[in-house]
Amino acid sequence: MASDLCEAFAGFLILHHKEQIQSMVLYQDPMLHYSLQIxxxxxxxxxxxxxxLLYSQPNDLLPVFDNAARYAQNCANASIKEFVHVRINVSGSPLESPESFPSIGRVRVKHRGILLTLKGTVIRTGSIKMIEGEREYECRKCKHKFKVYPELETGNSIHLPSSCPSQRSRACEGTSFQYVEGTIVCHDYQEIKIQESTQVLSVGSIPRSMPVILKDDLVDIVKAGDSVIVTGVLTAKWSSDLKDVRCDLDPTLIANYVRRTNELKSxxxxxxxxxxKFESFWSEYKDNPLKGRNAILQALCPQVFGLFTVKLAVALTLIGGVQHVDASGTKVRGESHLLLVGDPGTGKSQFLKFAAKLCNRSVITTGLGSTSAGLTVTAVKDGxxxxLEAGALxxxxxxxxCIDEFDSMREHDRATIHEAMEQQTISIAxxxxxxxxxxxxxxxxATNPKGQYDPNQSLSVNTTLSGPLLSRFDIVLVLLDTKNPEWDAIVSSHILSEQGEPEKGKGSENSINMWPLPMLRTYIHFVRRYFKPNLTKEAERIxxxxxxxxxxxxxxxAARTTVRMLESLIRLAQAHARLMFRKEVTRMDAIAAILCIESSMTTSAIVDSVGNALHSNFMEHPDQEYAKQEKLILEKLRPFDDFLDTNSI
Known part of the structure; x- marks a missing residue:
């Protein structure tokens, strides 16, 4: 039976994967472990x-498949590789169903012994060890040799059979065995722990985790923080036998195939x-590009009325600038950081949750629920x-x-993210x-100001955030509830119309065809990947x-006007060029970056150029309004660069 299955598997490999086998046998090192993905x-x-059969009995048939891969190498005139492992990729197959593709929290006894696939995020990676895979024994009575495999359930311990397993016509029934020297086969071994993705969990659910065992060529291919899809066989492991502790089995997945999905998404x-569709959209708005930009921005958090400045800042932060390496070889980050400081009820948390939906990988936490170890990394003792167990960052x-209630974090915990924000690394000891x-x-x-916001005081005093931390944010927007009666009337009518008649509740702001969320996410991903805008000379001077x-x-x-502000200006200008579907940073992008920075300053260097960010609405003719702002800004900047021409707009 086993030989027939081996021939059937070998026939499949020769028919469909002949090129992979031929390229594999050309490698020189016969001791390496090779993967054959099907x-x-x-x-x-x-x-x-x-x-x-493979799905229902993987423990028996996966070794047969590996033997078939060795047998299939006979077609090539080269050294046969003994250590070949067939890796089963089930994505896109009938197995990709809730039954054989459950979430980690829904794994039960019925999944034991079948080919199982789990999705999750790696939260812990153990060190690479060497374990015994098999050893050979000989019966002292009949000299029959047989292999003994360690049992994972009992901690990889070797258990000899009670009698000789010889299949001869006359039963041996010998009970004395001796170890054959030099027959131990060792494997590379690593344990990782994967956790359910928080995006797929309902509110109130605790994310479950499961240990995964990686062997041979699978070790060290993932690290903490990676999103993975793991295919393998579910088994059980006895928990440590302690006195007065209930003896139970811990579910463990022995991996056959591992794929990093965070690389796959990019x-x-x-x-x-x-x-x-994107190109036709921008050709339609060729004469008034800012109107096209505003049409995209209106799809950001549509349940919040107005707040044009905040929506522009969120879009520029999500798109980000271009990472580059300076002359010394140091990487200068391309990612932007955003802080919203505002009174209660100004929609800060709404923007946080919507921004998390637009990213492939996102973590939402609050200041009170975050410790320094939870944000960065924690050291845990296991066996x-x-x-190291990965934290939120x-x-x-x-x-x-996304960190809500930023001010409720302890001072020590806030200090831990300084390096993570600027150098984009976390050093651990x-x-x-x-x-x-x-x-x-x-x-x-997002944070609330300390008490009543005092415009006469600096941002550090109003937020109780230190200057070094504030300087790391590219944009800090202050949303003050000044109780404007006209604005209150517009907002209340907008909310009431949405509650009353959803069809008519689109309002004047949403009269343009709004982009759906998947299209907006695709657009941000596309411009981040394909557009690397360079600064023009004019943009540099501005x-x-x-x-x-x-x-x-x-x-x-003083805490905000550091060299970091100059880097922030460059990043925001590059992000605006990407948002406008351009491959170079023009005058318009530089002016837009300045307007964003002006919005984040409590005392504006260019007087009356921006108003309250909370009451900023989408304009009917944004291009004409921009022309006025550009003229005003260039007039102010003229003393610093005589080449700036205020007339050519």
């Missing part, structure tokens, strides 16, 4: 009964028809060994970390573990002149 859907199409090609690597983890994440914070102006007039905002 699609389960392809096997199902080739032989449905064979695929069903490599997804945008369909041509979607790209053409006598110290391991590491889990959000490549995405966004805990329990003898000294390492550096990557945190290429956008930090989006940014430089504004920086000089801010440095001269910086009295109350």
């Amino acid at each position: 699609d389960f859907a392809e096997l199902t199409e080739h032989d449905p009964s064979l695929s069903h 490599e997804i090609d945008i369909p041509e028809d979607v790209v053409k 006598g060994e110290w391991m 590491v889990l959000a690597d490549g995405g966004i970390c 805990k329990a003898g573990l000294v390492t550096t983890l990557s945190t290429r994440t956008i930090v989006f914070g 940014i430089s002149s504004y920086y000089q102006l801010q440095r001269r007039s910086a009295t109350d905002n």
Whole structure:
């Protein structure tokens, strides 16, 4: 039976994966472990009964499949590789169903022993060890040799059979065995822990986690913070036998195939028809581009009325600038950070939650619910060994970390994110573990001012946030509830119309065809990936002149007017160019970046250029309004650069 199955699997490999086998046998090192990846859907199409057997009895058939991969190498005239492992990719196959693709919290006894696939985020990675895979024994009576495999359930211990397992016609029934020297086979071994993604959990659910065992070529291919899809066989492991502690089994997944989905998401090609839709959208708004920009911004958090300045700041933060390496080889971050400081009821948390929906990877936390270890990384002891467990900033690597109630964090905990925000790394020295983890994440914070906001005081005094921390935020928007009667009337009518008649509740603001959330997410991903805008000479002069102006007039905002502000201006100008679907930073992008920075200053260097960010609404003719703002800004910057021409607009 086993030989027939081996021939059937080998026939499938020769038919569908001949090129992979031929390229594998050309490698020189016969001691390496090699992977042979196959699609389960392809096997199902080739032989449905064979695929069903593999799905229902993977413990028996996966070793047979590996033997078939060794047997299939005979077709090539080269050294046969003994250590070949067939890796089963089930994505896109009939197995991708809730039954065989459950969430970690729904894994039950019925899933034991079948081919199971789990999605999650790696929160812990153990050290790479060496474990015994098999050893050979010989019966002293009949000299029959047989292999003994360690049992994972009892902690990889070896259990000899009660009698000789010889299959000869006359039963041996010998009970004395001796170990054959030099027959121990060892494997690379690593334990990781994966946790359910918080995006798929309902409110109030605690994310479940499960240990995963990686062997041979699978070790060290994932790190803490990676989103993964793991295919393997569910087994059980006896928990440690302590006195007066209930003896139970811990579910453990022995991995056969591991795929990093965070890399996969960045490599997804945008369909041509979607790209053409974006191009036709901008060709339609060729004469008034800012109206097109506002049409995109209106899709940001549509349940909140107005707040044009905040929506523009959120869009620029999510898109971000271009990361580059300076002359010394140091990386200068491209991700922007945003802080919303405002009175209660100004919609800060709404923007946080919407921003998390627009990113592939996002972590939402609150100040009170976050410790320094929970934000960065914590050292945990597992089975006598110290391991690092990833915190919020590491889990959000490549995405966004939203921190609500930023002011309620302890001072010590806030200080831990300084390095994560600027250098985009976290240096760890805990329990003898000294390492550096990557945190290429956008930090989006929201906080209430300390008591009543006093415009005469600096931002540090009003928010109780230190100057070094404030300087790391590209934009700090202050939303003050000044109780404007006209604004209150507009907002109340907007909310009431949405409650009363949803069809008619679109309002004048939403009269343009609003982009749906998936399209907005695709657009942000597309411009981040394909647009690397360069600064034009004119944009450079405008940014430089504004920086000089801010440095001269910086009295109350000394914490904000540092060199970091200059880098923020460049990032915001690049983000605006990406938002406008351009591959170079023009005068308009530099002016837009200045307007964003002006909005975040409590005392504006360019008087009357911006108003209250809370009461900023979408204008009917944004291009004409921009022309006035541009003329005003260039007039103010003229003393710092004589080449700036205020007439050519």
